[in-house]
Amino acid sequence: MKKIYKYSFSRHTLSLTTIYLTIFLALGIGLYFLYEGGYLSAWFFSFIVALVALMSLSIPRRILVDDEGLHILCLLDITELHPEEIASVRQVEKQELRGYVPYFGGYGFFGFYGHYFDLKNLERVKIYASEWRNFVEITDIYENRIYVSCTQGEELVNGNSSRTPENDEHRSYSPRKRRKHDSFHLPTSKQKTPASTLLPPSPKFSSRRGSRFITFPKRMLCCVYQYLHVKG
Numbered sequence: 001m002k003k004i005y006k007y008s009f010s011r012h013t014l015s016l017t018t019i020y021l022t023i024f025l026a027l028g029i030g031l032y033f034l035y036e037g038g039y040l041s042a043w044f045f046s047f048i049v050a051l052v053a054l055m056s057l058s059i060p061r062r063i064l065v066d067d068e069g070l071h072i073l074c075l076l077d078i079t080e081l082h083p084e085e086i087a088s089v090r091q092v093e094k095q096e097l098r099g100y101v102p103y104f105g106g107y108g109f110f111g112f113y114g115h116y117f118d119l120k121n122l123e124r125v126k127i128y129a130s131e132w133r134n135f136v137e138i139t140d141i142y143e144n145r146i147y148v149s150c151t152q153g154e155e156l157v158n159g160n161s162s163r164t165p166e167n168d169e170h171r172s173y174s175p176r177k178r179r180k181h182d183s184f185h186l187p188t189s190k191q192k193t194p195a196s197t198l199l200p201p202s203p204k205f206s207s208r209r210g211s212r213f214i215t216f217p218k219r220m221l222c223c224v225y226q227y228l229h230v231k232g
Contacts, residue, residue, distance in 0.1 A: 005063040005150050010131035016108030024048050055106045058113040060128040072128050088139045089160040091153045
């Protein structure tokens with residue numbers, strides 16, 4: 001099932017965007033008349049163009065939810081979360097986001113997006129919002145938090161509530177550690193594990209003489225170990 005949630009800009013966001021554009025335009029015109037033909041006006045113009053272009057990459061457009069997971073689509077950027085990576089989804093009030101300071105992102109210029117720092121919990125979070133309200137918190141199995149703004153927050157939460165915080169299996173350790181634990185089990189005293197499962201596969205003989213000389217002692221050690229293990 002495919003569902004699209006579009007972002008909507010609030011008046012507060014549009015007002016901040018207008019203020020940003022007015023300040024940039026005023027500074028550019030002022031430097032042009034004060035330093036006409038100088039390097040300072042050219043440097044400022046290049047800096048503003050690069051800054052606006054960089055910020056525009058992460059301006060959120062819509063949220064797509066399908067069978068493959070949750071996708072946050074920006075102008076030239078995308079953030080994807082697969083269903084097995086989502087630990088919890090819940091609605092939060094904007095008061096809970098007090099003390100969130102952007103350190104690599106935009107604040108008010110066509111939205112609130114990028115990397116923010118939580119001064120209360122001393123953690124890094126990601127925000128993709130077009131307005132500073134209607135927040136939905138998405139926490140993955142690595143305990144990373146992503147905040148999005150959605151006017152249909154309740155529907156977004158209900159559509160992604162297949163994984164709940166009570167599922168501690170995904171919070172105990174990361175998938176890399178989980179694969180390591182699942183693939184390795186120590187044999188008990190009542191079980192006799194074949195020697196072939198404890199040892200790596202025996203190397204094959206090579207047609208080269210040097211490789212035959214190197215692998216022959218390893219082959220002999222494997223045979224001796226298997227003989228002593230079966231005899232014991």
